[in-house]
Structure formats: C-alpha cells, structure tokens
Amino acid sequence: MKKRIGALMAAAAMSAAFAAHAQQPMKQPAAKAPAKATQKATDATTADFEKFRDVLEEDNPAELFEAKGEELWKAKRGPKNVSLAETCDLGLGVGKLKGAYVQLPRYFADVDAVMDAERRIAHCMVTHQGFKAEDLAKKPFSSGNYTPELVSLTTYVAGHSRKMKIAIPQKHPKEKETYQIGKEIFAYRAGPWDFSCSTCHGEDGKRIRTQNLPNLSTPEGAIRAFQGWPGYRMTGGVMHTLQWRMNDCFRQQRFPEPNYVSPSITALLSYMGVNANGQMYKGPGIKR
Amino acid sequence: MADPMKIRAQMKGDTAEIRVLMSHPMETGQRKDGTGNVVPAHYIQAITVDVGGKRVIQGQAGPAVSRNPVFGFKVKGAKAGDKVVINWVDNKGDKRTDEATISG
Structure with missing residues (x-):
C-alpha cells in the first residue's frame, strides 16, 4: 500500500501540474445533473x-450495478479470501455504508491521507x-459490456x-489542504x-452545445456536478463513476x-x- | 448465468403497475468491435409475465430494444399479495426467471 501511495503521489504531482482545467469534467455532470439545481433552466x-x-430516474439501470456491487461487497474474494x-x-x-458516500473524500488515519470513495474501496481491495x-x-473504466468491479462496488x-x-x-x-489543492488544480491553466x-466551470451561464456547464465554485453548480454520479449513461449503456468523469475531462482538455485513483482526483472531488x-444527494443517476 | 431482474409491482387503484428492469447486452448483430469483427447478435426474444398463476403477457422482443431494457405493464384484476413471475429467453437460449409480490 505504501508503495502504491508513493507512486500515486508522484502521479498526482504531475497531474496537478497539468491539471488545471477540469472544465470538462464538470461539464458533463453538469449537463446531466438533476433538476434540483437552482441554476435556472434558461431555455427549453x-x-x-x-x-x-x-422520467428515466424511476427505472434506472444503475440498480443492476448496485446489485452486482452488493454481491462483490459481501463475497469473500481475493488472495486473502x-x-x-x-x-x-x-x-x-x-x-458501515449508510451515508459513507456523501462524507467522502475524507481523512483516513490508517493511511494518513485523504481518500475519495472509489480510491478508498480500491485501497481496501488491495490492503x-x-x-x-x-x-x-x-482497465479501470467501463466500456461496451465490460464493467470493472470497482465501478459496481462504488455504485453500490x-x-x-x-x-x-x-x-x-x-x-x-x-x-x-486537499480542498485547497483541488481549488488550485481547478484554477490552473495549461495544456x-x-x-x-x-475556464468553463468558474462562471455562471456557460454551455457547450446544448449542455449547460455548472459553475463549480458555487454551491448550486457544485451540486449539479456531484449529483448523478455514479451514473448510467444511456449512450452505450455503461455505468461510470466520478473517477472516469474526472479522467475524461483531462483527456478532453x-x-x-x-x-x-490519483490523489489529484481526490483533491478535485474534495x-x-x-x-x-x-x-x-439523490443517489446513482442516469445520463443521456 | 444472467443477472437478476429488478421487478416493481404495485397496486394503483384496481390496476397493478408492474415494471421490470432486465440486465442484458441486447446486441443487435449490426455492430463491429474494435478490430472490425461483427459483434454477434444477442438479444431477448421472448418475455412472459404471470400474475397470480395466470399468464397475462406473452411477448416478443428483438434487436431494436435497448441494452438493460425496462418494460412496464398495467394489469387489471390483480390484487396486492399476488405473485408476479417474469421470464425471458434470448436468442442464445439463455434464460432468466424472477418473481416479486404485488404491494398494496
């Protein structure tokens, strides 16, 4: 574990250097984020x-992944069984699961580090x-008919x-400190x-095509992005977590x-x- | 080895509302994978719904139906406590049966 964290830290430092632009990360969540946001629905x-x-949320296939995650959570698995x-x-x-997800990322004394949900579950699977x-x-992200175990577990x-x-x-x-690092990565321009x-997520009223971009520096915008993840994406029928969303934002930028599960992602999520x-938090969501 | 369905069944007045979410890839047979090979068709072909021991739906589905599909039915004459049994069979012969009880 120690070794792994070390490696991650190095990676984090790197990506922090680049990171600044999470703009895309948020844009998608934003767009899909549920209606509750106070940001006005300015157009039809x-x-x-x-x-x-x-309408979709009533029968969200995310439940199928929760069911799978439950099996994985309860089963004796791995080399240590x-x-x-x-x-x-x-x-x-x-x-203890009740309410754990909405209180992450948080500090864990056993590793002397702040971890987000998916990173903590990965840590548990390793340790x-x-x-x-x-x-x-x-192969940490979903594609086609493939869903990593960690995605199902995180959804559960x-x-x-x-x-x-x-x-x-x-x-x-x-x-x-993690919050501050996240704030810095958020504002860091590069690439x-x-x-x-x-650039995109620091102001109200921005959008890319039909997708409204939430202003993540405000409570109204941040909830729109936090909301709905992990999310079932209708396009392709795959389940994705915030780890994927954040990584994909980097890719898009x-x-x-x-x-x-880089610490730089933990910082942004924080x-x-x-x-x-x-x-x-409404629970696992569904996206176009 | 199909994954379980999620079934919701609830009385709304004198009608039972049944909704079922199925876990299935529903491949059309029209797609190609990364290397250009056709992904073989794999989809649910037949669905049956029994309520209280009586068959109320016998239906067909095909490749036009989405992955992990949801179906909804309204059944008159059912009552709270009735057992709902739903079954599907796909084009490869895989099948799955799940049941639930109608709530009041």
Whole structure:
C-alpha cells in the first residue's frame, strides 16, 4: 500500500501540474445533473433534458450495478479470501455504508491521507483482500459490456447515501489542504488549449452545445456536478463513476490523464464536493 | 448465468403497475468491435409475465430494444399479495426467471 501511495503521489504531482482545467469534467455532470439545481433552466432544451432525466430516474439501470456491487461487497474474494463487508472502513466504521458516500473524500488515519470513495474501496481491495493495485488500474473504466468491479462496488456504496445530505468533513488539516489543492488544480491553466477547469466551470451561464456547464465554485453548480454520479449513461449503456468523469475531462482538455485513483482526483472531488455540502444527494443517476 | 431482474409491482387503484428492469447486452448483430469483427447478435426474444398463476403477457422482443431494457405493464384484476413471475429467453437460449409480490 505504501508503495502504491508513493507512486500515486508522484502521479498526482504531475497531474496537478497539468491539471488545471477540469472544465470538462464538470461539464458533463453538469449537463446531466438533476433538476434540483437552482441554476435556472434558461431555455427549453435544458428544461426538456431535465424532464427526460426525471422520467428515466424511476427505472434506472444503475440498480443492476448496485446489485452486482452488493454481491462483490459481501463475497469473500481475493488472495486473502475476505469480504469488504467485514474489513473495509469507508470512514464510518468497518462495513458501515449508510451515508459513507456523501462524507467522502475524507481523512483516513490508517493511511494518513485523504481518500475519495472509489480510491478508498480500491485501497481496501488491495490492503485487505490482497488484489494488486496494478491489476485494478489496468482497465479501470467501463466500456461496451465490460464493467470493472470497482465501478459496481462504488455504485453500490453510493446507493447507500440516497437522499442524504452531502457532508464532506473539513476538520482535519489534511482535509483542508486537499480542498485547497483541488481549488488550485481547478484554477490552473495549461495544456495545448491553455484551459483551466474554471475556464468553463468558474462562471455562471456557460454551455457547450446544448449542455449547460455548472459553475463549480458555487454551491448550486457544485451540486449539479456531484449529483448523478455514479451514473448510467444511456449512450452505450455503461455505468461510470466520478473517477472516469474526472479522467475524461483531462483527456478532453488534451491533458495527460491522471493515474487511476490519483490523489489529484481526490483533491478535485474534495473541492467540488465541499462546495456542494449541505445539499441532498439523490443517489446513482442516469445520463443521456 | 444472467443477472437478476429488478421487478416493481404495485397496486394503483384496481390496476397493478408492474415494471421490470432486465440486465442484458441486447446486441443487435449490426455492430463491429474494435478490430472490425461483427459483434454477434444477442438479444431477448421472448418475455412472459404471470400474475397470480395466470399468464397475462406473452411477448416478443428483438434487436431494436435497448441494452438493460425496462418494460412496464398495467394489469387489471390483480390484487396486492399476488405473485408476479417474469421470464425471458434470448436468442442464445439463455434464460432468466424472477418473481416479486404485488404491494398494496
């Protein structure tokens, strides 16, 4: 584990250098984010998008992934043949799921680091179950009919925070530091297009084609982006998590993509999540 | 080895509303993979719904139906507590049966 974190840190430093532009990351979440946001639906397209999502949410295939995640969570697996349910602490105690997702990223004393949900689950799989971090990072994102175990697990965990208020802690110095790092990455301009996340996500009323881009520096915008992930994407019928969304933003900005479950992603999620604090998380979502 | 369905069944007045979410790739047979080979067709062909031991739906589905599809039915004459049994069979002969109870 120690080794892995070390490697990740190095990667984080790199991607932090590049990172600045999360703009795309957020744009998608934004667009799909549920209607609750106070950002006004300024046009008919946006209003229709939101109606569409509301209808879809009633029968969200994300539930199928939650079911699969539940099996994986409870089964004894890995070289050490233990279950995550009996070993993994997501911040509220071993095996405790209720409300864990809306309180992540948070500080974990056992690793002396702040971790987001997917990164913590990956950590548990490596430390407790004996899986290899390299294997988890080999093909970490969904495509076609392939869904990584971590995606199902993260969806399952997120399902236990349905309709709960986001309450990401900011007590420990490292939690505050992580938020600040996220804020810096968010504002950092670089890459062939000289973008930063905040180029698109730092102002109200921006959009790309029909997709409204939430202003992530505001509570109204941040909830739109936090909301709806992990999300089932109708296009292709695949389940995606925030890790994927963030990595894809880097890709879209022509930046080097961060390593899987990189601390730079934790920092960005911390910035976005804390900005959304106090608002209700609806649970795993569905996207166009 | 198909994954379980998610079934919701609830009485709304004198009508039972049944919704089922199925886990299935629903490949059309028209797509090609990264190397240019056709992805073989794999889709649900037949669906049956029994309520309270009586067959209420016997239907066909095909490659035009989306991946992980949702179907909704309204059934008159059912009552709370009735058992709903849903079954599908796909073009490769895979099948899956799940059941639920209608809630009030």
